[in-house]
Amino acid sequence: MHPALSVIAFTNLSGAGYGLLFLLSLGSLLQFSWGQDRLVLGIGIALALGLIALGLLASTQHLRRPERAWRAFSQWRSSWLSREGVLAVFTFLPAGLLFLTRPLLDSAGWFPLACALLAAVGAAATVFATAMIYASLKTVRQWYQPKVPLLYLLMGLATGGPFLALLLSFKVGGSGASYVAAGLVALTWLVKRGYWHDIDRASPAATLESATGLGRIGKVRLLEPPHTGENYLLTEMGYRVARRHAAKLRLIAQGLGLAAVVMLLIAASIGPGWGHFIFALPAASAALAAAAAERWLFFAEATHSVSLYYGKAA
Amino acid sequence: MTSLPRYPSEKKLGLVIDLDTCVGCQACVVNCKEWNTGGYPAPLSDIDAYGAAPQGAWLNRVHAFEVEPKDGNPQIVHFPKSCLHCEDAACVTVCPTGASYKRQADGIVLVDEDRCMGCGLCAWACPYGAREMDPGVGVMKKCTLCIDRIYNEALSEEERQPACVRTCPTRARHFGDLADPDSDISKLVAARGGMDLMPEMGYRPTNKYLPPRARREGRTGEAPRALEPANPEGGFLAWLDRLLSD
Incomplete structure (x- = not known):
């Protein structure tokens, strides 16, 4: 997608x-x-x-x-x-x-x-x-997953939490908020890893054989696409990211979103004041940047069943 | 409302496409575009139509697939694809503006283009790729089953068929009421084992596809009949051969 x-x-x-x-x-x-x-x-x-x-x-x-x-x-x-x-x-x-x-x-x-x-x-x-x-959406197997709503809720907390820690930089509750935010961030990425595990193993929503109804005869492959140029279906739903790039991006997102944010939040918990603030500010920014990378992957890794008609996996 | 009709529609107007007789000539694709760019969903626009990277909205497209049986020769199947006017049309229920709807009277799925905000969610919800965003107008376009032909009393009786059906030179496309078991196309579906595309998705498409007929037997793996030997031994032909060879 x-x-x-x-x-x-x-x-x-x-x-x-x-x-x-x-x-x-x-x-x-x-x-x-x-x-x-x-x-x-x-x-x-x-x-x-x-x-x-x-x-x-x-x-x-x-x-x-x-x-x-x-x-x-x-x-x-x-x-x-x-x-x-x-x-x-x-x-x-x-x-x-x-x-x-x-x-x-x-x-x-x-x-x-x-x-x-x-x-x-x-x-x-x-x-x-x-x-x-x-x-x-049943059409996109990477989205039709029970963990997706949970992840959206958790990702909201994992990006909102560091902002709360930032707001409480000069308050007594700041350290506690940093720990809670760090915990939410860790939990979110743990569930995200589970989601990635799931979608890497989920079976396709359909096959070219069922999409054409020709499976009863034999194995089907695309011989000639219906048009030589691009169309809306291909630009909107045919987008795909190379598998090795996706693996690298998953690592970058986790390094930024999980490792960096948790360390910065723990550093921020030293106590109320500017020390808290200068660690919480990059933590909140990094959490947002990592969430953007995660959301980019959420789309780029998703495949739509219409891709089958164009000879691609779905 | 983008809720689906509460009761099944009285009629289920739809197409039956014969994969056995379709020759992939693309006449239905062109006639669909021609009729609809002036009809109900007009304009059906293209961008850069005569340039290096033309792109546009089409409501019917013909793919070509190769099927390879376990034993026997591979065969080519031309595969026209347009909106299947599903009974569980998720493209309708996901629409946030009320632009997409399924008609109670005949089951046709349509877009009210004055309400469409061009979010594209319906195209995501369609497993078949039946909806395309119009690059010029920014609203979603789809097959209307030519509602401006099939009910059009200004046209003669035989013209009151979808443009793709009317134009098909091999009569691979049939139009009718699939809710009526006695209609011609329902009988055709029953006789030829008409099938649903992606039944596992659960959209319950109205349009049916007729599978290619089994190929004639005795033609697979059989060596071609040998020709007359070109270099015969003895006799008149050998003499002629020698004469011509020298």
Whole structure:
């Protein structure tokens, strides 16, 4: 599948934003000291919503007719893409109210707590819906996998977590947040390795024999493609990355996303202050960069069943 | 709504494609393009049509495959492919804008081009590659089963067929109602063992493909009949041969 920059930017930026929003809302809901801190919550929610807005803006770049994007809110009954849009916009409401009322209301009051709960649930539900856009497609065997929704949720936490650690650089809870973020990052990449293990062994969704119905006669191979040039099917769904490049990219993504981020987060946990900040900043950036590499591979390694008709594996 | 019709459609209009008689002439491909670039999904555009890298949206394409039986000679099968108007059409349910829909009355899957935002998700959901983005207009295009021909009372009765069916010189394409067991094409499917493409995907395509008939027996592995010897021994021919050779 073609790894479109707009979709990679969209899923990663909004994933990090929703991950951060989820963690902030959880901290607020559980009445952690930093979860009631006006500055942390104010900057944090603004940062999270900024990342989400940037991601949603990037997603409209994937549309050929972006002026009709508003129509995408209409089909939530059947379409995961529509659900994703509805949930994304809905989540702005409690998150925005939490942001606005934090300086005014008692954080233990029912209203901020309700907002925090709705924001956390909305954030998780939105990322889940994003993942289901891919995980519901039977045509792409690397996406039609039970680990895909789990990975999208975890990757959101693994990119949002380092941002939370960064926000808490000068707070007492900073070290704890760094450890939790490091744990989430490690868990995410562990599951990602399991996912790679799965897709390397998964059997193809179909064969050229079943795609043509000619399997009852014998082995089928493409003799002549229907057109000599490129077409939409080939540029959009025929994209493939060489296997040895994929292996190398998997290593780079893990080196950056797992090893570097975990080490930087552990270094950041030395204590509150600038020392924490100068390690947490590259940790958050590296986590985002590694997630982009991971998401690029998610597309580039995916094969579509239409490739069969063009004589390629699916 | 991009939900599928709650009940199976009364009619299941579709195509039956005979892989035995298709000769791969591409007439259906060209006539489809010709009709539809002026018909319901118009324009069906191309970019760089006369340049070095032409590309465009087509609703019907003919592949050619080689099948090799365990014993016997390989054979070539020309393979036309267009939208199969599936009963479980995931291209419809994934559509976020309501542009894609399946009709209750006849089961035809269509795109309302005024609602399509060109996200391309329906093309990802189609296992067969039946949908192509129009490079000029930026909306999704697909086979309409020529709804602007089959119901068109301005056309004569025999013209009320999809363009690809009407133009096929070997009559490898048939159009009709597959929900009616007594229709000509349903009988054809029953008689010839019509099959679904990628049944394991579970999309339940309406269009059926008729497999190539078994090749005549006695033609595999048999040495060709020997010709008259060119250098006969003795007799008139030997004399003639000697005469001409010298």
